[in-house]
Amino acid sequence: MGKSAHSDDLRSRVVMEVASGVSRRAAAARFKVSPSSAIRWVELHDETGGISPRPRGGKSRSPLEPHATWLLALNKSEPDLTLAAIVARVLAGLELLTSEASLRRFFKRHKISFKKKPARRRAGPSGRGPGAAGVAGQPGRP
Numbered sequence: 001m002g003k004s005a006h007s008d009d010l011r012s013r014v015v016m017e018v019a020s021g022v023s024r025r026a027a028a029a030r031f032k033v034s035p036s037s038a039i040r041w042v043e044l045h046d047e048t049g050g051i052s053p054r055p056r057g058g059k060s061r062s063p064l065e066p067h068a069t070w071l072l073a074l075n076k077s078e079p080d081l082t083l084a085a086i087v088a089r090v091l092a093g094l095e096l097l098t099s100e101a102s103l104r105r106f107f108k109r110h111k112i113s114f115k116k117k118p119a120r121r122r123a124g125p126s127g128r129g130p131g132a133a134g135v136a137g138q139p140g141r142p
Contacts, residue, residue: 005053006033014038015045064106067094071103075112083114 010031017027018038028038045051064071067090074089075081081089083100090096090103107113 006037008052011041011051014041015051018042062102062106062109063096064090064098064102067096068106068110070094071106072110072112075107 010033014027014031014033014037017030018024022030024038024042025035028035031038041051044054070093071086071090074086074093083103086103087098087100090098
């Protein structure tokens with residue numbers, strides 16, 4: 001996880017220091033910030049005239065998002081499909097080549113998880129319970 005942005009006050013003091021003729025690295029050392037931060041803040045000020053941090057994050061660039069309704073309907077109608085089967089359906093139905101990882105991220109963004117089915121009963125005894133045979137040839141203890 002990244003650190004939070006520095007205050008606009010600190011940014012403006014570093015930029016003003018550089019504007020007064022001090023080098024970016026010297027201004028960074030004086031205000032105890034990294035030289036790369038001072039360099040980026042001065043460049044930001046030169047480009048935009050402001051010092052506030054640029055917005056973080058962004059929109060999803062997933063090629064699956066335009067087909068979200070189709071994918072969600074497919075998942076609702078056939079919830080037992082594996083990711084590999086959905087990849088094949090996307091290729092056949094939408095002619096879109098994708099991967100299981102891309103589908104996993106898509107479903108995670110839409111808060112859909114794939115849960116395993118509840119455990120089924122075992123076919124036979126799992127250990128030494130009632131009726132389990134004792135030593136070879138001897139009946140089990142009650």
